[in-house]
Amino acid sequence: MSLLTDVRAPAPAVLPRLLGDAGMRAAGRARPVRRGALTTMLDAAGLRGRGGAGFPVAAKVRAVRRATGLRRPVVVANGVESEPLSHKDALLLRSFPHLVLDGLTLLAHEVGATRAYLGVAAGAVEVDDVTAALHRRPRDVEVEVVEVPHRYVASESSALLSWIDGGAAVPYVRPPWEAERGVGGRPTLVHNVETLAQVALLAYYGVHWFRAVGQPDEPGTFLLTVDGAVATRGVYEVAAGTPLADVLERAGVALDADTAVLTGGYLGRWLRGAAVRSASVSRAGMDAAGGALGAGVVHVLPPESCPLAETARVATYLAEQSAGQCGPCRYGLAALAEAMRALAWWPDADAQAANRIRRWGEMVKGRGACRHPDGAGGFLVSAVDAFADHVDGHVGHGACAAAARELRSAR
Amino acid sequence: MSGAWEVRVDPIECAGHLLCVELLPERLRVDDWGYPMVDGRPVSGELLAHARRAAAACPTLALRLNRRETGKEAERG
Numbered sequence: 189m190s191l192l193t194d195v196r197a198p199a200p201a202v203l204p205r206l207l208g209d210a211g212m213r214a215a216g217r218a219r220p221v222r223r224g225a226l227t228t229m230l231d232a233a234g235l236r237g238r239g240g241a242g243f244p245v246a247a248k249v250r251a252v253r254r255a256t257g258l259r260r261p262v263v264v265a266n267g268v269e270s271e272p273l274s275h276k277d278a279l280l281l282r283s284f285p286h287l288v289l290d291g292l293t294l295l296a297h298e299v300g301a302t303r304a305y306l307g308v309a310a311g312a313v314e315v316d317d318v319t320a321a322l323h324r325r326p327r328d329v330e331v332e333v334v335e336v337p338h339r340y341v342a343s344e345s346s347a348l349l350s351w352i353d354g355g356a357a358v359p360y361v362r363p364p365w366e367a368e369r370g371v372g373g374r375p376t377l378v379h380n381v382e383t384l385a386q387v388a389l390l391a392y393y394g395v396h397w398f399r400a401v402g403q404p405d406e407p408g409t410f411l412l413t414v415d416g417a418v419a420t421r422g423v424y425e426v427a428a429g430t431p432l433a434d435v436l437e438r439a440g441v442a443l444d445a446d447t448a449v450l451t452g453g454y455l456g457r458w459l460r461g462a463a464v465r466s467a468s469v470s471r472a473g474m475d476a477a478g479g480a481l482g483a484g485v486v487h488v489l490p491p492e493s494c495p496l497a498e499t500a501r502v503a504t505y506l507a508e509q510s511a512g513q514c515g516p517c518r519y520g521l522a523a524l525a526e527a528m529r530a531l532a533w534w535p536d537a538d539a540q541a542a543n544r545i546r547r548w549g550e551m552v553k554g555r556g557a558c559r560h561p562d563g564a565g566g567f568l569v570s571a572v573d574a575f576a577d578h579v580d581g582h583v584g585h586g587a588c589a590a591a592a593r594e595l596r597s598a599r
Numbered sequence: 600m601s602g603a604w605e606v607r608v609d610p611i612e613c614a615g616h617l618l619c620v621e622l623l624p625e626r627l628r629v630d631d632w633g634y635p636m637v638d639g640r641p642v643s644g645e646l647l648a649h650a651r652r653a654a655a656a657c658p659t660l661a662l663r664l665n666r667r668e669t670g671k672e673a674e675r676g
Binding site for chain 2: 360462513515516517519520523548551555556557584
């Protein structure tokens with residue numbers, strides 16, 4: 189199985205809240221909250237964004253409210269989910285569209301918006317689910333479903349805003365930040381759809397309930413897309429702080445010293461062996477282990493495949509998917525992918541290749557309008573670090589059996 | 600108080616003419632693909648005049664000279 193799979197996964201929830209009874213009971217039943225009170229609740233709950241960046245939700249809301257003078261703000265739900273290994277947003281939109289729309293409506297009231305957008309991947313089945321759900325709701329907030337063409341960077345928030353405004357679905361340079369100038373030049377609040385569903389649960393059940401699971405600094409649950417070499421793939425909902433090893437055990441993975449897991453997504457980090465055991469499901473817990481929570485991707489590398497070959501394939505995809513607007517991303521990711529392919533498949537991969545990847549991975553950091561180069565560079569560096577022994581093998585003896593087999597079958 | 604300034608490259612506008620690296624080598628160097636890299640250090644005093652000249656010389660107006668801002672983190676996405 190390759191990392192470039194596309195599955196719409198079922199939902200075995202480990203600790204079902206969003207995906208369980210709590211979500212089912214709350215969906216479509218959001219009660220209006222007094223203006224300002226929701227921001228206070230968001231603060232008290234310590235809710236952070238679930239799209240990957242993990243920014244405090246209350247701070248974003250406050251920034252929009254600060255920027256709102258005579259211009260009415262706009263609220264945007266980001267359900268584009270262009271990360272090929274992530275399916276949690278699609279699942280949420282399919283199963284609990286009302287929960288997402290509840291969160292969107294609540295936040296619209298909170299900032300005084302009457303217009304909202306919901307970005308979804310063009311042609312995705314969830315477009316129908318969301319549209320059907322919208323027909324069954326009061327029209328106090330006008331929600332337009334926006335289908336976004338597929339491109340990896342299209343789910344980046346500025347790319348989504350650009351598309352809504354009639355431009356191309358590619359990132360732009362900030363500042364101005366969307367809180368001040370977003371859709372149509374209006375103050376704009378953009379949140380991932382999982383974040384919005386969490387807002388709906390928080391408003392319905394309250395701060396105490398929300399904080400009852402998870403950790404003091406990262407309360408609540410996270411949705412994870414667990415896939416790859418697992419017995420039970422799917423979208424899992426787990427409390428923040430759950431050891432990654434527990435999640436993998438639930439998914440039927442027999443952990444050993446060599447188990448390799450891609451965390452976060454294509455812009456994430458490889459973890460292997462002891463690092464897998466030390467990681468837990470929270471931003472801090474992943475970072476401490478050298479992983480990445482990102483958008484909640486947990487992808488187990490099949491033991492029979494070559495990690496360098498898998499990484500090289502993804503690197504090639506990421507380079508192709510660069511919007512090509514920023515030189516360091518356009519040329520830097522192409523160079524990084526080329527170096528990774530050399531390491532994976534060329535018979536004469538040289539000893540400097542891994543160091544070149546480390547150097548270029550650092551060089552592309554912070555050099556684009558968005559974090560695409562940073563993420564791609566970090567992902568490649570994590571590969572040469574986590575699989576340093578494998579790199580040595582390829583450099584010393586040429587491509588390993590798995591990579592050589594692929595090369596033969598590709599001819 | 601003159602306050603601190605910083606140079607930034609707009610990565611979309613930048614086409615790699617590299618005049619800025621010639622004019623402000625104290626803050627800019629060339630990467631492996633022919634694009635300028637800024638270090639994050641502030642610009643002040645005598646260097647400010649050089650930074651202004653570098654910004655004005657950029658053919659695509661990609662080099663920006665901004666007041667160093669603090670406390671704006673809350674508006675990031």
